[in-house]
Amino acid sequence: MRVNSFGTPAYDVAHLLGGGVLLMSFLLLYQRRIGGVINAFAVQGALLAAAAAWQGWVQGAPGLYVTAAIAFAAKAVLIPIALRVLVGRLGQHRAVETALGVGASLLAAILLVGLSVMVVLPVTAGSATPLARVDMTIALSVVLLGMLAMITRRNAISQVVGLLSLENGLILGAVGVVGMPLVVELSTAALVLVLAVVAGVVVFQIRERLDTLDTSILDRHGGEA
Amino acid sequence: MLTALTALLGGLILLALLAVPLARLGVGARIVHGGCLLACLGFAAIALAALAGAEAAPAPLPLGPPWGPMWLGLDALSAWFLLLVGLTGACSALFALGRGGDHPPRVLAAFPLFLAGMALTLLAADALTLLLGFEAMSLASWALVAADHDREENRRAARLYLVFAAFGAACLVPAIGLMAGASGDLAFAALREAPPQGWRAALVLALVVAGAGSKAGLVPLHGWLPLAHPAAPSHVSALMSGAMTKVALYVVARLLLDLAGPAQPLWWGLPLLVLGAASAVLGALRANLEEEGKTLLACSTIENVGLIAIGLGLAACFRAADLGPLAAVAAGGALLHAMNHALFKTLLFLGMGEVGHGAATRRLDRLGGLVHVMPWTAGCMLVGALAAASLPPLSGFAGEWLLLQALLAAWRVGELGFQVLAVALAALAALAAALAAAAMVRMFGLVFLGRFRAPRTAGAQDGPLAARLSLLLPAGLTVLFGLIPGPMLALAEGALRILARADMAGRAGPVVLRLGDGAAAYLPALVALLLLACGGAVWWLVRRRSPAGVAHGPAWDCGFAAAPPHLPFGDPLTQPSPAGLGQPLRRMLGAPLLGATEAVHMPPPGDPSPARLAAGFRDPSFALLLAPLDRLRDAVVAQAERLRGLSIRQALMLPFATLVGLLALIAWLEGGR
Numbered sequence: 001m002r003v004n005s006f007g008t009p010a011y012d013v014a015h016l017l018g019g020g021v022l023l024m025s026f027l028l029l030y031q032r033r034i035g036g037v038i039n040a041f042a043v044q045g046a047l048l049a050a051a052a053a054w055q056g057w058v059q060g061a062p063g064l065y066v067t068a069a070i071a072f073a074a075k076a077v078l079i080p081i082a083l084r085v086l087v088g089r090l091g092q093h094r095a096v097e098t099a100l101g102v103g104a105s106l107l108a109a110i111l112l113v114g115l116s117v118m119v120v121l122p123v124t125a126g127s128a129t130p131l132a133r134v135d136m137t138i139a140l141s142v143v144l145l146g147m148l149a150m151i152t153r154r155n156a157i158s159q160v161v162g163l164l165s166l167e168n169g170l171i172l173g174a175v176g177v178v179g180m181p182l183v184v185e186l187s188t189a190a191l192v193l194v195l196a197v198v199a200g201v202v203v204f205q206i207r208e209r210l211d212t213l214d215t216s217i218l219d220r221h222g223g224e225a
Numbered sequence: 226m227l228t229a230l231t232a233l234l235g236g237l238i239l240l241a242l243l244a245v246p247l248a249r250l251g252v253g254a255r256i257v258h259g260g261c262l263l264a265c266l267g268f269a270a271i272a273l274a275a276l277a278g279a280e281a282a283p284a285p286l287p288l289g290p291p292w293g294p295m296w297l298g299l300d301a302l303s304a305w306f307l308l309l310v311g312l313t314g315a316c317s318a319l320f321a322l323g324r325g326g327d328h329p330p331r332v333l334a335a336f337p338l339f340l341a342g343m344a345l346t347l348l349a350a351d352a353l354t355l356l357l358g359f360e361a362m363s364l365a366s367w368a369l370v371a372a373d374h375d376r377e378e379n380r381r382a383a384r385l386y387l388v389f390a391a392f393g394a395a396c397l398v399p400a401i402g403l404m405a406g407a408s409g410d411l412a413f414a415a416l417r418e419a420p421p422q423g424w425r426a427a428l429v430l431a432l433v434v435a436g437a438g439s440k441a442g443l444v445p446l447h448g449w450l451p452l453a454h455p456a457a458p459s460h461v462s463a464l465m466s467g468a469m470t471k472v473a474l475y476v477v478a479r480l481l482l483d484l485a486g487p488a489q490p491l492w493w494g495l496p497l498l499v500l501g502a503a504s505a506v507l508g509a510l511r512a513n514l515e516e517e518g519k520t521l522l523a524c525s526t527i528e529n530v531g532l533i534a535i536g537l538g539l540a541a542c543f544r545a546a547d548l549g550p551l552a553a554v555a556a557g558g559a560l561l562h563a564m565n566h567a568l569f570k571t572l573l574f575l576g577m578g579e580v581g582h583g584a585a586t587r588r589l590d591r592l593g594g595l596v597h598v599m600p601w602t603a604g605c606m607l608v609g610a611l612a613a614a615s616l617p618p619l620s621g622f623a624g625e626w627l628l629l630q631a632l633l634a635a636w637r638v639g640e641l642g643f644q645v646l647a648v649a650l651a652a653l654a655a656l657a658a659a660l661a662a663a664a665m666v667r668m669f670g671l672v673f674l675g676r677f678r679a680p681r682t683a684g685a686q687d688g689p690l691a692a693r694l695s696l697l698l699p700a701g702l703t704v705l706f707g708l709i710p711g712p713m714l715a716l717a718e719g720a721l722r723i724l725a726r727a728d729m730a731g732r733a734g735p736v737v738l739r740l741g742d743g744a745a746a747y748l749p750a751l752v753a754l755l756l757l758a759c760g761g762a763v764w765w766l767v768r769r770r771s772p773a774g775v776a777h778g779p780a781w782d783c784g785f786a787a788a789p790p791h792l793p794f795g796d797p798l799t800q801p802s803p804a805g806l807g808q809p810l811r812r813m814l815g816a817p818l819l820g821a822t823e824a825v826h827m828p829p830p831g832d833p834s835p836a837r838l839a840a841g842f843r844d845p846s847f848a849l850l851l852a853p854l855d856r857l858r859d860a861v862v863a864q865a866e867r868l869r870g871l872s873i874r875q876a877l878m879l880p881f882a883t884l885v886g887l888l889a890l891i892a893w894l895e896g897g898r
Contacts, residue, residue, distance in 0.1 A: 112885070119888045122895035140888075147881045151874055 010058045011131050014176075017051035018138040021172055022113070025145035028165055029105045034157060038083045041161045045075025048168050052175045058131075059178055067175060079164065079196050083157060086200060090157075100152040109145050116140035135176030142169030156206055160199040167192045226281045227297055230271060230348055233264045237341035240264075241334045248330035255322060257333050261340055262318035268344060269311030275304035276716045283350035283413065290353065296412050298350030301719025302483065306475045307347045309564050313467040313571045314340050316699045317460040320575045323691025324460070324582070332372045332458065339365035339464065343472050352401040352411040359397065359476060363390035363440070366469060369461040370453045382452035389439050389449045396436025397476070400429050404484065413484060420486025426493075433480045434496045441473035442527045443534060444504040445846045451511070454523035455587070459578020462519060466526045467571040471563050474530065478537055482544075482556075482724045491545045491640060497538030498646070502653040504531025507844075509660035510818060513667060513810045514842060516803040518577040518587035521668055522570065525613060528661050529566040533559045535654060536628050539635065540725050546638040549727030554740060555631035556724040557733070560717050562624025565612065565706055569621060572609040572699035576602050579692060580672060583685030589671045589803040593678040601687045603673045605696040610669045612703045614662035618753040620703045623710035623738065625658055626747055630740055660810070667806050676788065676795045683794075708749050711738050804840060815842050 024044035031037045049072035056064030100108070120137040146166025150159045171192075240260045247253030275281065283298030299307065321328075321336070342365055345358030367390060371383035403425050405411050421429045439446035454462040481493070508527025515521040536559025543552035579602045580595060581587040596603040608619065615621035632654055635647030677683045687693060706713060714721075714733035721728050732739050739746035788795040815821030821842035828834045871879070 115885065115888055115892060118892035118896065123891065144885070147877070147884070151877050151881060154874075 010054075013054055014051065014058065014131055015134055017047055017054055018135055018172065018176075020047040021051060021168065022138050022141055022145075025142050025149075025165055025169075026106065026109060028149050028161065029109055029145065029152065030102055032102070034087055034155065035084075037158050037161050038080050038087070041083075041165060042076050042080035044165060044168055045071060045077075045080070048075060048172055051172060055175045064175055067171070071171060074193060074196075075164070075168065079192075082196065082200065083161070086203065087157060090203075105148065105152045109148060112144040112148060113141045116144060129178075132176055132178070136173055139169050139173030139176065142166070142172060145169075156203050160196075160203065163195065163199065164192065167195065226271060226275070226279060226299065227284055229267070230281070230299065230344075231286075231297065233267050233271075234341055234344055234348070236260065237264050237337040237344070240337040241341070244333035244337065245330045248328070248333050254325070254328045254333060257328075257337060258318045258322040261337050262315055262322060264337075265311045265314035265318055265340065267311075268307055269315065271299070272304040272308035272311055275299045276301060276308065276719065280304065280719070292409065293351075293411070295354045295357075296350035297348045297354065298413075299348060300723065301717070302479065302723045303347045303475070305560055305564070305717050305720045306471060307344065309471055309567045310340070310343050310347065310468045312699075312702065313464060313567050314343075316568075316571050316575065316695050317464045317467075319698065320463070320578070320692055320695035321458075321460040323689055323693070323695055324578070325689075328458075329372070331368055332461075335365045335368035335372075336461065339369060339461070339469075341365075343468055346472050347475060350413050352405065352413070352416060355476065355479070356394070356397060356401065359440075359472075360390075360394055362469060362472065363393065366457075366461070366465055369465075370457045372458055372461070373456065378452070379456040382449070382456040386449045386453045389446065392446075393436045393439045396432045396439070400432035400436060400480070403429050403432070404480070416484045417486065420484070420488070426485065426489065429485065430481065430493065430496060433477060434500065437473045437476040437480070438500065438534075441470045441477070441530050441534070442504070442508075443500045443530065444507050444527070445500075445850050447504065447508070447527050448844065448846045448851055450527055451515070451520045451523045451844075454526070454574075455517055455519040459519075459574060459581065462523075463571040463574035463578070466523060466574055467567040470526060470530050471533075471567055474533055474537070474559075474563060477534070478559075478724060482537065482541055487544065487726050489541065489545055491542055491638070491643065493545060494538035494541030495646075497534045497541065498650060501531040501534030501536075501538055502650050502657075504528065504534065505657035506531075506653050506660070507818060509657045509664060510810065510814050511844070512664035513660060514807045514815060514819070514821075516589050518580060518589065518592075518668070518672065519574065521589075521664065522573050522577060525573075525661060525664060526566075526570055528657055529562065529570070529613075532625060532628060532654065532657065533563050533566070535559075535650065536562065536624075536631070537724070539628075539631050542635075542638060542643065543631075544725055546640075548637055549725060550729075550732075551631060551634055551637065552725035553721050553727040553729050554627055554634070554732075556721050557714050557717065557729055558624050558627030558631055560720055560724075561627060561710060561713060562621075564713070565620035565624055565703070568699045568706065569609045569612040569619075569703045572605060572696060572703060573613065575696055575699070576606040576609060579688050579696065580606075580685070582688065584679075584682045586679070586681070589668070591679045592672045592682055593675045593800065594673070595682065595685060596673040598683065598685045599673075599687050601693050602696060605700040606673065607669060608700040608703055610665040612707065614665040615658055616662075617747075618707050618749040618756070620707035620710075622707065623747065623749065625654075627738075629654060629658075630745060634740075663810070667803070671801075671803055671806065675800050678794070678800065680794060708753060709735075710747070710749060711735050714738070808840070811840065811842065818845075819843065820845060820848070 021044055024040050024047060027040040028037055028044070031040055049068045052064050052071055053068035056062065056068060117137050120140055121133060124133045124136060143166050146162050146164075146169055149162030149165060151162075153159050153162060237260075240257055244253070244257050247256055250256075280301060281297075281299040283296045285294035285296055287294070289295035318336075339362060342358050342360075342362030346355055346362060347358075349355035349358055367383060367387050370386050371379065373379050374383065401411065404416050404421055406419055406421075406425075408415065408419065410416075420426070434443070435446065439449075442450040454466055457465060477497070481497075485493075505528045508524045508529075508531060511524035512521050512528065515524055536555050539555035540552045540559065543549075543555055577587060579599065580592065583599055583602070584592055584595065586592065612619040612621040615625045617623075617626075629651065632647055632651040635651075636644045638644065638647070711733040712735055714729050718728050736750055737746050737748045811819075811821045812823070819842040821840070823838070823840045826837040826839060828836060868876075868879075
C-alpha cells in the first residue's frame with residue numbers, strides 16, 4: 001500500500017495536520033495578548049498530538065500513540081494550564097508589546113518558511129518519501145518560527161512559549177521519520193517538561209529579583225547577577 | 226604481528242591507567258618504566274622483523290568512528306620510524322628506571338601515553354587514526370612539559386607548547402579533509418588512489434608543512450622547542466627531541482611523499498628545502514649562543530630536523546625530475562640521519578640530565594671540569610657530541626654525507642632556478658654542519674673540560690649502574706650504526722621505495738657506501754681502521770721514542786696558571802665563559818640573523834662603578850611571528866568582549882542569524898547543483 005504519495009488520505013491528513021501546526025506558529029507571532037499566545041500554543045500542542053497519532057496509524061507504529069498521548073497531555077493541557085496559572089498569579093493580563101512589529105514579524109516568518117522549503121526539498125530529493133519531505137519542511141519552519149517568536153517578544157512568558165513551540169517543531173520532525181525509536185521521542189518529551197520547569201523557575205526568579213517580566217531589564221546586568 | 230603490536234599499545238594504555246594508583250606504591254614508578262622499557266623493546270623487535278621483510282598489511286580494527294573502521298598496518302616506512310621510537314624509548318625508560326626519584330602520578334601516567342601516541346601515529350593505516358595518535362602524543366607530551374609547573378617559565382613553556390600543538394592540529398585536520406575530498410574515505414589506500422591536484426594540492430602542502438612542521442620544529446614554527454625541552458624531565462626531553470620530532474617528520478613524509486602520489490611537480494619539495502635550510506642554519510647558530518645545556522641541545526635538534534627536511538624535500542624534487550636513484554640517495558640520507566640523530570640526541574639529553582642531576586645545574590657558566598668526577602658520563606657524551614659534530618666514523622657522518630652528496634648532485638635537475646637554489650642550499654647545509662660542530666665543541670669543552678666553575682660541581686658523580694647503562698646503550702648504538710651505514714640502508718630499502726620509488730640497489734654494500742661507479746664512496750670501517758692505526762702509531766712512536774722513565778715537567782700552560790691557594794677553584798676570569806666563547810659567532814652571524822645586540826655601559830667620569838657589557842639576542846620568530854599573533858589575540862578578545870554587552874534578544878539573534886545564514890548557504894549550494 002503506497003500510503004504516502006500525493007492524493008492518498010494518509011498524505012493529505014498528515015499534510016493538513018502539519019499545516020495546522022505551522023499555522024498555529026503564525027498565530028503565535030500574531031497574537032498581542034498573552035492569553036491568546038497560550039491558547040495558540042495549546043491548539044498547536046493538540047494538533048501536534050493528532051499529527052503524531054496519525055503518523056502512528058500510517059506507519060503502523062504503536063509507539064507513536066504514546067508520543068501522541070504525552071504530547072497532548074503535556075503540550076495541550078498541562079503546560080498551557082500551568083502557564084495560565086502563572087499568568088494569573090503574576091497578574092499579566094495586559095497586552096504583550098512586541099519588539100518587532102506584527103507585520104514585519106509575519107513577513108519574516110513567510111521568508112523563513114520559504115527558506116526551509118528551499119533547503120529541505122532539494123536536500124531530500126530522491127532519497128525520502130514525499131510525506132517525509134513535506135513533514136521535514138514543516139518541522140523546520142516551525143522550529144525557525146519558534147526562534148523568531150523568542151526574538152520578537154519582550155515578555156519572558158511569551159519567550160518561553162516560543163521555546164516550547166520550537167520543541168513542537170522538533171517532535172513534529174521526529175514523528176515524521178519512519179523507524180525513529182520511541183526512546184528519542186520519550187526523551188524529547190521529558191526534555192520539554194524539564195524545559196518548562198526551568199523556564200517557570202527562571203520567570204519567577206526574574207520577577208522576584210527585578211519586579212518585572214520585561215527581559216530588556218536584564219540587558220543592564222549583562223549576565224552578571 | 227599486528228596482534229602483538231595492538232597488545233603492546235593496549236598494554237601501554239593500561240599502564241597509563243594503572244599509573245595513578247601505582248604511583249602511591251614505592252615500586253610504582255619502577256613498574257611503569259619497566260613496562261615502558263619492555264614495550265619499547267617489543268616495538269623495536271617487531272619493527273626489525275618488519276624491516277627484514279615481514280610487513281603487516283593494513284587490517285581494520287573492530288572499533289572506530291561510525292563511518293568506517295580504524296586501520297592499523299606496518300609497512301617499511303613506519304617500521305623504520307617504529308624502530309627509532311622503540312630504541313629511543315627503551316633508552317629513556319631505562320634512564321628513568323635507573324635514575325629513580327619520585328615521579329608524580331601525572332608524569333607517570335603521561336609517559337606511557339606519550340609512547341603509545343607515537344606508536345599509534347606510526348601504526349596508523351588511515352588518516353583518522355594517524356591524527357588520533359598525533360594528538361595523543363601532543364597532549365601527553367604537554368602534560369610532561371608541564372610536569373614541573375611550580376616554576377613560571379615552565380608554565381609559560383607548556384602554554385606555548387599547547388598553543389603550537391593546537392595549531393598543528395588545526396592545520397592537519399583540514400589538510401587530511403582536503404586529501405580525502407568528497408569521497409570521505411580516510412584509509413591510506415583510498416587516499417593514495419586520489420592524490421590532490423591543483424590549488425588543493427598547494428593547500429595540502431602548505432597545511433601539512435605548517436602543521437607537522439610546527440611539531441617537528443621547522444623554522445619559523447620552532448619557538449616552543451628551546452623552551453619546552455628544558456622544562457620537561459630529562460628522559461622526556463630525550464624522547465621529545467629524539468623521537469617526537471621524527472614522528473612529525475614521518476607524518477610529513479607519509480602525507481607528502483607517499484599519500485600525495487608520485488606525480489607531484491618540482492615545487493612540491495621546495496617548502497621543505499627552504500624551511501629545512503633555514504632551520505639548519507638558525508638552529509646551529511643558536512646552539513652556539515645558548516647558555517643552558519638542554520636549550521643548546523634543543524637548538525641542535527632544530528638544526529638536525531632541518532637537515533632531515535632538506536633530505537625529504539630533495540627526494541620529492543628529484544622524484545619529480547625523474548631522477549630516481551638520486552631521490553633514493555636523498556631519502557636514504559634523511560632516513561639514516563633521522564635514525565642516527567634520534568639515538569645520539571637521546572644520548573646527549575640523557576647525559577645532560579645526568580650532568581644536571583650531578584652538578585645541580587645545567588647552566589654552562591656554572592659547570593666545567595666534570596670529566597674528572599663523571600668519567601662515564603663524559604665518555605658517553607663525548608661519543609654523542611662527536612656524532613653530533615658529524616665526525617666519521619661515528620653515526621652522524623653518514624647521513625649528512627649522503628645529504629650533501631645529494632645536494633651537490635642537484636644540478637642534474639634541469640631547471641636553472643632550482644640549480645641556483647641547490648647551490649645556495651649546499652652552502653647553507655655545509656655552514657650548518659660546521660656550526661653544529663662548533664656548538665658541540667663548545668658544549669663539551671665548557672661542561673666537561675677545564676676547571677670547576679662552581680664548588681658544587683666538584684661534588685658531582687656518575688649515576689647508578691642502570692643510568693650508566695642507559696647512556697652506554699645509545700653510545701654503543703651510535704658507534705655501531707656509524708660503522709654499518711650500508712646494511713642500515715639495505716634495511717631501509719622498503720622505506721626508500723615508498724619515499725623515492727627507487728632504491729639504493731647495489732650502492733649500499735656491507736662495507737662501502739657509494740654513490741655510483743667512479744663517484745664518491747664512504748668506507749666507515751676503513752676510516753675507523755685508519756684512525757685506529759694513526760692513533761696506535763702515534764702512541765707507539767711516543768712510547769718508542771721517549772727515554773726510559775717518563776718525567777712530568779711543567780709545560781707551557783697557555784697562561785692558564787695553577788689555582789692559587791686563596792682561590793681553590795681558580796680565578797673564574799681565567800676560564801672562557803659561554804658568552805665569551807660564543808662571541809665571535811654572535812658578532813659575525815648573530816646580528817643579521819638573530820638580532821644580536823651588544824652594548825657597553827660606561828659609568829660617567831668620577832663614578833667608581835664598573836663598566837658593563839650587555840650582550841644578548843632575540844629569536845626573530847618571537848618578534849615576527851608570535852608578537853603579532855599576541856596582538857591579534859588581544860584584538861579578537863577585545864571584540865569578543867563586546868558580545869557580553871549584548872542584550873538577551875540580541876544574544877538570541879546571533880545563533881538565529883547564524884542558523885538562517887547556514888540554511889541559506891545550503892539552499893544556495895543545493896540550488897546551484
